[in-house]
Amino acid sequence: MVLFFDTTLEESHADVTFSKEESKHLTKVLRKRAGDPICITNGRGLEWQGVLTHVAANSARAKKNHTHQHSPPKKQIHLAIAPTKNNNRMEWLIEKLTELGVASITPLRCNHSERKVTKLLRLEKIAIAALKQSQQFFLPELHPLTPFSDFINNDIQNGYIAHCKKSEKTPLADCPLNQQTITLLIGPEGDFSPDEINAAEAAGIRSVSLGAQRFRTETAGLLACHTAFLQQQPN
Numbered sequence: 001m002v003l004f005f006d007t008t009l010e011e012s013h014a015d016v017t018f019s020k021e022e023s024k025h026l027t028k029v030l031r032k033r034a035g036d037p038i039c040i041t042n043g044r045g046l047e048w049q050g051v052l053t054h055v056a057a058n059s060a061r062a063k064k065n066h067t068h069q070h071s072p073p074k075k076q077i078h079l080a081i082a083p084t085k086n087n088n089r090m091e092w093l094i095e096k097l098t099e100l101g102v103a104s105i106t107p108l109r110c111n112h113s114e115r116k117v118t119k120l121l122r123l124e125k126i127a128i129a130a131l132k133q134s135q136q137f138f139l140p141e142l143h144p145l146t147p148f149s150d151f152i153n154n155d156i157q158n159g160y161i162a163h164c165k166k167s168e169k170t171p172l173a174d175c176p177l178n179q180q181t182i183t184l185l186i187g188p189e190g191d192f193s194p195d196e197i198n199a200a201e202a203a204g205i206r207s208v209s210l211g212a213q214r215f216r217t218e219t220a221g222l223l224a225c226h227t228a229f230l231q232q233q234p235n
Contacts, residue, residue, distance in 0.1 A: 001039050002030060003132045005139075009042040011067045016040060016050065023060040026052075038062045043131060043139030045070040070137045076103040076181045077228050080151055081221045082188035083107045085114040093218040094123050097140060098130035102225055104141040110148045112190030118145045148196050151185075152203045159205035161185040162224055163192045164214065172208040172224060177231040184224045189217055 004022060018026065026032045034055050040048040040062075046069055050062040079102055084090045090107075097105060107118045124142055131139050152159075158179045160172060185192075185200065192200070201207060210220055210227075 001135060003135050004038065004040040005043060005128050005132055006040055007042055009040055009046060009048055011046055011048070011069060013048070014064050015053075016048070016062045016064075018060040018062075020058050023055075024057050026060050027055055027057050032060075037065075041131070041137045043128070043137070045072060045137050047137055072138060073101055073103070074180060075229065077225050078102070078104045078106070078181070078183045079186065079221055079225055080106040080108050080146075080183065081186040082110045082113050082217060083115040083118050083145070084217050085189060087115075087119075089216070089218045090115075090118075091123065091126050093221055094126050094140075094142075095130040096222050097225060098127045098136075099134040100222070100225055100229065101136065101138070102140050103138075104143065106143040106151060107145045108148050108151060108185070108187075109145050110188050111193040111196060113188045114190070115188075116145070120144055148192075149199065152200050152205060156183045156203065156205060157181045159183040159185065159200070159203075160208045160224075161187075161192065161197065161200045161205045162208050162210050162220060163187055163197055165191070165194065165197055165207075167197075167207060169207045169209040172210055172227050173230075175206070175208060177228045182228045184221075184228065186217060186221045186224060 032052055032055055034052050036052045038050050038052055048067050050064045052062050054061040109116055120142060127140055158181055210223055
């Protein structure tokens with residue numbers, strides 16, 4: 001199955017007109033023809049199944065056969081992470097987190113952040129491509145760059161902050177990660193500052209360790225999310 005994406009798609013839509021870019025992909029790359037089946041999602045759980053009625057390089061159309069609205073995943077992982085200095089590493093992380101099924105991603109502006117600007121549209125494009133490739137129906141919610149202090153002032157449920165400061169920390173894998181909602185915080189290459197760690201703990205966010213070794217930011221983000229996914233919710 002080749003999955004397509006249209007953020008404006010609704011269950012009630014009987015017909016879909018593809019963009020010029022998607023139409024070109026359908027004809028020149030996939031060699032699709034009228035009568036071929038097609039599957040589209042809006043990234044909010046909708047699976048729209050149809051058949052192509054018209055295929056041309058600049059315009060392609062499809063009509064609906066049936067739809068299915070998928071239920072959101074029972075486990076919602078939210079990652080707040082300082083953007084990496086190298087854009088390519090952050091883009092790689094967005095791709096992998098989308099494949100993993102993370103619910104939302106918030107870039108954090110921290111005291112030690114080396115990158116204080118993010119290209120949200122570029123990251124969204126990468127997430128959409130990863131969604132289609134992994135054939136999923138829920139696109140992670142990508143938030144704009146958010147100051148650390150603003151983020152921890154939100155009502156964070158089951159929050160965990162991973163850092164390298166020498167203190168009493170629980171290994172993340174030993175934490176109760178089988179709740180429905182988990183929020184993970186990962187700092188920049190220079191780590192969270194002591195003030196940020198103290199503020200997070202004062203807000204009820206628990207300090208954790210990811211292991212004895214020191215990971216790159218993007219590796220730590222992926223490892224933390226994968227660790228949280230491994231603990232399933234009780235039946």
